[in-house]
Amino acid sequence: MKNFGKRIWHLILLSFLLCALFLPQAGCVSFPPATEDVLNLWDTGPITLDPAISSEMSSHSYVMQIFxxxxxxxxxxxxxxxxxxxxxxxxxxxxxxxxxxxxxxxxxxxxxxxxxxxxxxxxxxxxxxxxxxxxxxxxxxxxxxxxxxxxxxxxxxxxxxxxxxxxxxxxxxxxxxxxxxxxxxxxxxxxxxxxSGSDWWRHPIGTGPFELKEWSPGQLLILERNELYYGQLARVKQVTFHILAGNPMSMYEDGEIDVMPVGTDYIDLVEDEASPFYQELAVTPELSLYYIGFNTEAPPFDDVNVRRAFCYAVDKERIIKSIFRDMVNKADGILPPGMPGYNENLTGLEYNVTKADECIAASEYGNVSNLPPITITIGGYGGGVPDYLGAIIQEWRQNLGVEVQVRQLESEKFVYHLSEEKDEMFMLGWVADYPDPHNFLDNLFHTGSENNIFDYHNPELDALLDQAGIEQNSEARLMMYQQAEQQIVDEAPCLPLWFGKNYILV
Incomplete structure (x- = not known):
């Protein structure tokens, strides 16, 4: 599913809910048993509670508890x-x-x-x-x-x-x-x-372990345990989400919330063994990819050499170390570690300014001075440009001599209307919906897929993905997906940036 935030907090939140609210499960972070009737969490809130509409983690975190x-x-x-x-x-x-x-x-x-x-x-x-x-x-x-x-x-x-x-x-x-x-x-x-009405999803009736008790958009959302639930009842009676209520770290320190995502601002503090937070820190991998997508149907990224040049021109390792403090893992391909079919031997478009210049020279433009204006579309509020994107834009400026403008869309418009609204590039992420390479490779890159926002079209790739989709031999099927992934990386409809990790205080 789509994700556009700096961290996948909603994936953390969903994982926490699934692990902490029910009986302990293998593979989950070890959370202390709930001793109170109410679990308090900080969040940004859902965009929708309609299961047929929801396509991003901010809404899924709630939908998957209600339905x-x-x-x-x-x-x-x-x-x-x-x-x-x-x-x-x-x-x-x-x-x-x-x-x-x-x-x-x-x-x-x-x-x-x-x-x-x-x-x-x-x-x-x-x-x-x-x-x-x-x-x-x-x-x-x-x-x-x-x-x-x-x-x-x-x-x-x-x-x-x-x-x-x-x-x-x-x-x-x-x-x-x-x-x-x-x-x-x-x-x-x-x-x-x-x-009952077009806004029925503001008062949803589902079958999940929780039901919606109260929702004041931008302030508070309360889920109450469903006593009619057919499975294991949740271990807490109520989950209160404090929507954009303040500084999460301050609220966590004051005991106002029980879980907090950790970003670069606090990573030194929480990883210090002398810190009271050290024993409360949990670090887990996630099946996710962040990338910059290219609009392959419009100039200049309808030219594969321009796409490759923009990939070669970014030093991802430097950005991960200097800005993310090694809190994410560099992505050369599409499939994250842990995903079936993950290929350690995949050949990525590694940082190489010489190759970037050669690709520009081999393109139909011949020189960057001939490129049309380029804008990247991002989601969010307030007009701010994330530090990591600013660093990427600086790399393009320094290594290619290209200026890239940024256009920000409000989050809801970005998530649900990016296909129509996108400029020459866009910044996006993808979180695995299920543990199969089909979820990344077919859903994102097959011609006509709802999530092929790149407008990428490759008949040879389509045929390979179609064949892999029906192949019954697991080993042969995964080899087909690895071959497909290499084709995608070579054709560069996107610039893979990094795979995510979760850092949370509990």
Missing amino acids: SGLVRLDDELEVVPDIAEGWEKSEDGKTFTFHLHQGVKFHDGKEVKASDFKYSWERACDPETGSQTAATYLGDIVGVNDKLAGEAEEISGVKVVDDYTLQVTIDAPKAYFLCKLTYPTAFVVERANVE
């Missing part, structure tokens, strides 16, 4: 039953029959039936809903594309067998299909709630 789906990812990132108690797959790998737990209830007490899932998915795929994620996460289901195009009233590949049985047919056997159903787009919503 749920047929399946989920466990602490080992394996797909396990959730509202579905189990399923069967046909011999050809294209039809899944899900059996729902009986007695699962929405927050208002209404029982969840198979027809609720059919309604929820068809609503997500209705053109009037305006989902930017339905094609990506439900598009393998037969009939979804017709529904998205407004050419069908229902999804032909989704059939309600009875109240507790749902049959789903996909267009080809795909190893990652069940993983996609763990994404919020596939979560169940209550029809009466949705049809």
